[in-house]
Amino acid sequence: MKKVIGLAGSMKKHHSSSEYLLSVALEAAAEQGVQTELLRLNDYNILPCDGCGNCMNGKHCHLLNDPEDQLRELYDKLKEGDGFVFASPVYALSLPAVWKNWIDRCEPCSDEDLDFEYYNYDRVAGVKGKAFKGKVAGQIVVAAGPGHEWALSSLMPCFTAIKLSMIASAGISLIEYDGQPGIRKRPWSKPIEEAEEAKMMARAVGMRVASSLGFSYFDLPAGQESWEQQQAGGKEALAWSSFAIQNAEDEEVLLGDLASERPQVFVIGDQQASIRCGPLLEQLQQQLGGKADCALIARVGQLPHFITHEFVKGKTKETVPGFTLYYDWEDKLGPRCALAPGQPAILAGRSREEWQLFTLDEADGGNLGQALEYLAEAVV
Ligand SMILES: Cc1cc2nc3c(=O)[nH]c(=O)nc-3n(C[C@H](O)[C@H](O)[C@H](O)COP(=O)(O)O)c2cc1C
Known part of the structure; x- marks a missing residue:
């Protein structure tokens, strides 16, 4: 209650x-x-x-x-x-x-x-x-x-x-x-x-x-609608392609630009999910045999004033060593993908035009199999 x-x-x-x-x-x-x-x-x-x-x-x-x-x-x-x-x-x-x-x-x-x-x-x-x-x-x-x-x-x-x-x-x-x-x-x-x-x-x-419990204007429930509207309007691929993330140098990169060069497979995770993200990335890397770029997008919400981006980046690197890291500093992905804290997801972009998102649920390991199947096909 x-x-x-x-x-x-x-x-x-x-x-x-x-x-x-x-x-x-x-x-x-x-x-x-x-x-x-x-x-x-x-x-x-x-x-x-x-x-x-x-x-x-x-x-x-x-x-x-x-x-x-x-x-x-x-x-x-x-x-x-x-x-x-x-x-x-x-x-x-x-x-x-x-x-x-x-x-x-x-x-x-x-x-x-x-x-x-x-x-x-x-x-x-x-x-x-x-x-x-x-x-x-x-x-x-x-x-x-x-x-x-x-x-x-x-x-x-x-x-x-x-x-x-x-x-x-x-x-x-x-x-x-x-x-x-x-x-x-x-x-x-x-x-x-x-x-x-x-x-x-x-x-x-x-x-x-x-x-109004649960309706803080600082932490509104997932803003599903606008994303669904975009999906309904057939603009999902466009929306993903123009989605901006930051690289390790804090430069903005568009997902579409990355996918136009090579198929991209992103594991999306926040810090609570990061323990699962490392092994997941390794599994994907192995499975896809270098046919796609596997990277992590770290969702980071608002930071307290004494924590810097550099500190977060250092910590993330420690948890997921050896992979390219991108950052979603305002956690725009959390509400957009309806991801709970600690829930990882896989976003695969074969090209600018083709994106698929798989949210992974603790209770539903089946999704991972589905994701792997899609990826094996998608990145050949
Ligand atoms: C130190 C002190 C300062 C107060 N200043 C004001 C004031 O600036 N304006 C006002 O309208 N009432 C002022 N009051 C009156 C209280 O706001 C009022 O009595 C209020 O109902 C007290 O609420 P309480 O019974 O929950 O303590 C003051 C009372 C005290 C003890």
Whole structure:
């Protein structure tokens, strides 16, 4: 079951208006059939970033070793969520400092984040803040008077950096429902539970988060349609021929140009598939007896800022030694071929005009036989 985690950011332990509206949002999300959980940001002791720069150099944040620091606990909890609702009061026309304190520390902080193979090549987790990439969130901000509009936008650049899609925002001034003692003694003061419009807004945010799980604008589901449209229009060979990849020197080459000189057989793989790709290439090389050029196209999604192309190229060369390597740096092939992370495929181009793609499934070794049969014929 998908899970939506609500994160309350009030500094209050009791009678928080924003936390109340968060619970309303989560209730609405639960009605959509998702599991929900409410956490309080302030229950976690997150030490402030001291700017050491470890996280930008592929190293653990040293604060994670401090027994006082609880970022890892929060992070591990947030990783369970498929979507989030953040709720906060407005403090001084922005959010309370705990939010910024937390977001400053959203660099890689788990062992798996720092594991190159996993970190770089997992399509959903390819950038810092694995807990968030490819997920969706909504936010609810409560002010007494002015400032919710500023507060709503204050963390947007940070959320964008960690590739979290903010898909619904609700900001509201609730002066007559405000919980401050000075307001509550006024004759027009009302309990937050009666703030019907605010509850409607919170419900809408919760429902929207639940209904958009899996539709992050940073990691949309495979864009099959346009490719199918091209296929339906008989333009598949043309589309493959004009598909651009990068060679080891980062120069762009068109598949069609390569195939016009000699038949081409590409194994397509990402890092998770690479262990299978080497033997596959060797098998193809042997089988085809040098009648075609066998090469790897490595799919590489967005890289974190501290990983260079050179580093990736070095790593790929180590995994698939002895073969020509090409790179699809933006992972355009993943969605185009509807390839799952770690799923290899074979693309064979006998000429500019003739291309055939075989996706290989762990459970369906038969496809490989089919591919080999086609290749034996195609490259004679
Ligand atoms: C330090 C502090 C600063 C605040 N600054 C603002 C402000 O700039 N604008 C505003 O409308 N309300 C401001 N408020 C009021 C809170 O936003 C308001 O009481 C809110 O409902 C509190 O939400 P909570 O009960 O979830 O903590 C401030 C409150 C505090 C404690």
